[in-house]
Amino acid sequence: MVTIYDIAKKANVSAMTVSKVINNTGRISEKTRTKVRLVMEELNYVPNQMARGLVLQQTNILFLLITDITNSFYTTLARGAEDAAKKHGYRLLFGNSDENLIKESEYVDTILGTRVDGVLFSPAGDRSLPNLENLRMHKVPFVLLDREVPGIECDVVLGDSKEGARQLVEHMIAYQHNLIALINGSLEVSSARLRQQGYLDAHKLNDLLVREDYMLELSYEAHSDLTTIENWLKALSPQPTAIVAGNNVLAVEAIRAILNCGLRVPEDISVACFDDLGAISEITPFLTVVAQQAYQFGYMGVQLLIERIQERENVKPWKKIILPVELKVRKSVKQVMVE
Structure with a gap:
């Protein structure tokens, strides 16, 4: 050499x-x-980049930690982050926590050992606070993506989860649905709390009764327990005519459970959710969604992070960017026939 x-x-x-x-x-x-x-x-x-980094105290390497690489929202987010990093002369490493705090902690240890310049972080939930405090203790700049964590102030890029959930419910109400259920992620995740609040707000604004048994709390991770969803559906009386899912992964699981119960979408139960399904939606546009600007999450997150890295000594107020969502009406929500 x-x-x-x-x-x-x-x-x-x-x-x-x-x-x-x-x-x-x-x-x-x-x-x-x-x-x-x-x-x-x-x-x-x-x-030798590591040796160069020791001299300059900078490696020009960023780390992106997401929660579910199988979710098209995060793959598109990663694309945006990589494009922005490359534009600014940085390389991007990435890890996938699978919504698991232990795995997330292990990645934080890896990050600290790799001497990256900064981290784009989609936290598993509120209990990610010690991991973020660990990064801050070691003076590693970070930007949160998609989720906030109570107890930590930092730059963050979010989607308008509350408004998106409200739009989904009101779209269903416009189609004459008044028995609308919610399958959501864990309420230890900030986006799930906001989506539940939007669901509740829409019910209140439209004078619809809120039923506690119509709200099912699961996890955002892939491969949730189908049996749980099926048993929940079978126990509901009256059966909901529509379901709002907290993300696209849960929507797919909900549709599978509906079909396993011998029912049809949208003929028997309509379904809509947060986040698109990627390329499959372009080929077969079926699922009604509130689409988030996934690419911009990653791109803008990198821009905020590089600003923090380059102005480390000049502390500026934290920035909170909330990106608007877009309702995409397709075929998975059916008009209810009013007698």
């Missing part, structure tokens, strides 16, 4: 001069810089 000493010997300069050229520091003539760079190219020298 070529070292800076090999370059120094061939260019007839000191190793310190080579180091200054690599790190673009110090006063060196343009003639010497050009000579050193030509030798670097001739020897195919690749700088």
Whole structure:
């Protein structure tokens, strides 16, 4: 492997001069810089980023920690983050916590050992607070995506969860549904709490009775317990005519459970949810959704994070960006025939 000493010997300069050229520091003539760079190219020298990072206290590496890579919302978010990172000269590493606090903690340990410049963090829930405090204790800048955590102040990029849930319920009401159930994520997750609040607000604004048994709390992670959803559906009387799901993963699980119960979507039960299903929605546009700007979550998150990294010594007020949502009406919600 070529070292800076090999370059120094061939260019007839000191190793310190080579180091200054690599790190673009110090006063060196343009003639010497050009000579050193030509030798670097001739020897195919690749700088050791970790060593360079030790010198500059910067690695130009960011880490993206998400909760479910199988969810198209997060894959699109990751695309936006990667594009923004590349544009600004950063590389992006990523991890997937599976909504699991233990796995999340392990990734935080990895992050601290990797010496990344900053972290884009989608927390598993409110109990992620110690992990965020650990990052802050080690002076690692971070930006939260999609979810907030009580007890920590920081930059955050969110979707308008409350407004989106309200729009979904009111869309169903416009189709004459008044028995609308909610399958949601854990209320230890801020987005789930806001979506429940939007669901409740829409009921109150439209003078609909709120039934506690119509609200099922599960997890946002993939492969929830189908049997739980099926048993819940069978126990409801009267049966709801529509279901709002807290995200696209839960919507798919709800549809599977409805079909397993011998019912049809939307003929027997209409379904709508947060977040689109990616490319499949372009091929077969079926599911009515409130779409979030997933790409912008990642892109804007990186921009906020780089601002924090570059202005680490100049503390500015924390920024909270709430991105608007868009209702996409398709075929999964059916008009109820009023007799």
